[in-house]
Amino acid sequence: MKTIGVDDLHVDQCHRCGGLWINATSKEQLLADPKAVKTIDTNPSAMGKRQDNITEIKCPLDHSVMIRMCPPQKKQVHYESCTICGGMFFDAGELREMTKVSLGQRLRSLLG
Numbered sequence: 001m002k003t004i005g006v007d008d009l010h011v012d013q014c015h016r017c018g019g020l021w022i023n024a025t026s027k028e029q030l031l032a033d034p035k036a037v038k039t040i041d042t043n044p045s046a047m048g049k050r051q052d053n054i055t056e057i058k059c060p061l062d063h064s065v066m067i068r069m070c071p072p073q074k075k076q077v078h079y080e081s082c083t084i085c086g087g088m089f090f091d092a093g094e095l096r097e098m099t100k101v102s103l104g105q106r107l108r109s110l111l112g
């Protein structure tokens with residue numbers, strides 16, 4: 001993982017799969033900022049699609065197994081969420097996909 005920063009936001013990116021780890025404090029700010037997302041999530045979606053077969057992803061902070069989330073408005077996106085710390089893991093391209101909807105839809109899908 002390497003840390004990428006845009007303004008005061010920091011996310012961790014896996015150098016192997018291009019996936020993005022977003023901690024609980026950054027996620028809402030980041031999802032409300034499509035410009036920042038475009039800067040951060042630059043890897044091709046095809047790279048992330050391959051990761052969809054991996055079902056057990058562990059949280060980098062507390063090593064608990066993360067649960068797979070399917071936002072109702074974005075059925076092609078499957079991100080992982082940590083029930084302990086509230087962090088999220090997006091495969092490459094999925095964060096871009098998430099920010100293509102309106103802010104209200106995003107918040108509803110997150111808080112769901």
Ligand SMILES: [Zn+2]
Nearest residue numbers: 059062082085
């Ligand atoms: Zn966690």
